[in-house]
Amino acid sequence: MSMFSTGILVLTSPLHTLPFRIAPVLSSAAQVVERTLYVHLHPGLNLGAGGHVRPVFIPPVVDLPGLISRLYSNAADVCGHLDVRVLLTNFRAQPVMPQAGLDAASNPFPSPQTLSHSPEVVLTDFPLQDPGQSSVVAQCLQRYAGHCYVCKPDLSSVILHPRLEQVKDEDQKGRDTKPIETYGDVVVGGTFDRLHGAHKTLLNICCLLANRRFVIGVCDQELLKNKVLRELIEPFALRLEKLQEFLNDVKPSLQYDMVPLSDPFGPSVTDPQLQCIVVSEETRRGGEAVNRKRVQNGLSELVLYSIPLIKDAHHTDIEEEKISSSSLRARLLGTLLTSPQPRPAFSQVPYVIGLAGGSGSGKSSIAQRLEGLGAVWINADQIGHGTYLPGSAAYHKILQEFGPDILNEDKTIDRQALGRKVFGNKKRLKALTDIVWPEIALQVKERIHQAKQEGARVCVIDAAVLLEAGWTDMVHEVWVTIIPEEEAVRRIVERDHVSKEDALRRLQNQWSNARLVEHANVVLCTLWESDVTQRQVLKAWNLLQERICQKKEETGLPS
Numbered sequence: 001m002s003m004f005s006t007g008i009l010v011l012t013s014p015l016h017t018l019p020f021r022i023a024p025v026l027s028s029a030a031q032v033v034e035r036t037l038y039v040h041l042h043p044g045l046n047l048g049a050g051g052h053v054r055p056v057f058i059p060p061v062v063d064l065p066g067l068i069s070r071l072y073s074n075a076a077d078v079c080g081h082l083d084v085r086v087l088l089t090n091f092r093a094q095p096v097m098p099q100a101g102l103d104a105a106s107n108p109f110p111s112p113q114t115l116s117h118s119p120e121v122v123l124t125d126f127p128l129q130d131p132g133q134s135s136v137v138a139q140c141l142q143r144y145a146g147h148c149y150v151c152k153p154d155l156s157s158v159i160l161h162p163r164l165e166q167v168k169d170e171d172q173k174g175r176d177t178k179p180i181e182t183y184g185d186v187v188v189g190g191t192f193d194r195l196h197g198a199h200k201t202l203l204n205i206c207c208l209l210a211n212r213r214f215v216i217g218v219c220d221q222e223l224l225k226n227k228v229l230r231e232l233i234e235p236f237a238l239r240l241e242k243l244q245e246f247l248n249d250v251k252p253s254l255q256y257d258m259v260p261l262s263d264p265f266g267p268s269v270t271d272p273q274l275q276c277i278v279v280s281e282e283t284r285r286g287g288e289a290v291n292r293k294r295v296q297n298g299l300s301e302l303v304l305y306s307i308p309l310i311k312d313a314h315h316t317d318i319e320e321e322k323i324s325s326s327s328l329r330a331r332l333l334g335t336l337l338t339s340p341q342p343r344p345a346f347s348q349v350p351y352v353i354g355l356a357g358g359s360g361s362g363k364s365s366i367a368q369r370l371e372g373l374g375a376v377w378i379n380a381d382q383i384g385h386g387t388y389l390p391g392s393a394a395y396h397k398i399l400q401e402f403g404p405d406i407l408n409e410d411k412t413i414d415r416q417a418l419g420r421k422v423f424g425n426k427k428r429l430k431a432l433t434d435i436v437w438p439e440i441a442l443q444v445k446e447r448i449h450q451a452k453q454e455g456a457r458v459c460v461i462d463a464a465v466l467l468e469a470g471w472t473d474m475v476h477e478v479w480v481t482i483i484p485e486e487e488a489v490r491r492i493v494e495r496d497h498v499s500k501e502d503a504l505r506r507l508q509n510q511w512s513n514a515r516l517v518e519h520a521n522v523v524l525c526t527l528w529e530s531d532v533t534q535r536q537v538l539k540a541w542n543l544l545q546e547r548i549c550q551k552k553e554e555t556g557l558p559s
């Protein structure tokens, strides 16, 4: 079957049956669509009668948020690679004002809505009565989709035949078909990093509850400080752009106000027009705190609308049970975040990884594990130490530059004493690295050459300040290890028996984690148990082997 990048799934099953059917329907849709799957709900739509079928407004009922949540959680389970978006333009709670005009009163799509990705295929769960009906249904479906949304010319149609369970009467018990209470202005807050099913559920429900305006507080700066792997959080502008795109698709009629949040409250405690705040089970107490502040500020309390957390069926032992952005960030570790610069003039064998990372970030433990998997480990720190041996060229230059008080009694250089002179003093550190870096670089290149002679396929240059030294032209890819500063300080103090202040001074001479990540092709983190690090390294190594093989196929080199 052909694959399409973007599709729109028109669900015609009655709403109460969907929770039991949505998983097989989504997994059949995922056989046809590979990137974005829009979901349009029109329960009871009869596509088998021929002629024109029109969209109508559907009143949102109390059951609907649960259904939306189920839909996104099933999507995460059965088609996690798809960007699923539930569209709500045809849901409306309030009666329409007579002055809005007859068409607007009864037709949710007076003109077709433009989506951020135009559908190339329309799919449906409509049950065919007999196979002969399929061309009538397909035509009707295409016309219906084209009436509602701007689709690609030559829109294809697919009638899905998932294996569906029969819905028994007792499955319908507890259904709540009362209309949902809606509000003029609704507010929500969050980081919204790498929009996932739980974010989308929250945003969809807010869109359902809001009639006029939806205020979204987006965490920035201070509020991100304590987040796990915060260096991998998408930039603020990108998070905003993705939110805007999603919301414009879901319900373009709403006014969206996106506000950077630098404290946990933002406009929720000052905006008099707000009526409702949407929270999760986890953030309910935050919602209650908002209301206390509003009362102090002389404002009315907000209705707290709480949604359940969505479970992540694929969570690992170090991840949270709920779908969370931190788990998604953890899954990025070891993967290729940005493609390396092509280096056509640079020999492909051995493939050279530059492994950089702040002091105490576990770089050497990663390099050692890579060595265990078959890489040649080139330890630049160790090579650097070798350049200090009495009689070497660097030894004399260092003595001239720093004077005899950095010598031990046996005339060898006391590296700790030298370290005290240079860490914390940028000028002095530069004087040292101007002497030793060219010497270390030369020896690293010799080791790579030697590894090549010995038939090595991968070399890892373990060099703390590889990026600061501008050694990227010596490597095919840059991998970096990151660790929160507090943990780095703790490790340095314990390992090198230096004071906390000295450890901090050392770190201040190095690039921040965020800056390292900006220049990294692959990021690794040794914050957790040793087997977690090993799994990360294995993942990075296996993906690297795939890239190397792919490059060989492209260039026609023997593997």
Ligand SMILES: CC(=O)SCCNC(=O)CCNC(=O)[C@H](O)C(C)(C)COP(=O)(O)OP(=O)(O)OC[C@H]1O[C@@H](n2cnc3c(N)ncnc32)[C@H](O)[C@@H]1OP(=O)(O)O
Pocket: 357, 358, 359, 360, 361, 363, 380, 381, 384, 385, 415, 416, 418, 419, 422, 429, 432, 433, 436, 437, 440, 462, 463, 464, 465, 466, 469, 471, 506, 509, 510
């Ligand atoms: C481009 C490269 O990365 S080459 C490898 C790094 N070496 C250099 O840059 C040479 C200059 N540095 C040195 O010669 C030594 O670090 C000295 C003499 C200053 C101190 O020596 P020692 O006390 O034995 O410490 P050691 O060499 O183990 O370095 C301690 C930490 O300082 C950090 N460090 C080393 N050099 C630098 C530097 N130029 N700038 C900032 N931090 C540095 C390292 O991250 C290392 O921590 P890590 O092992 O957890 O990564």
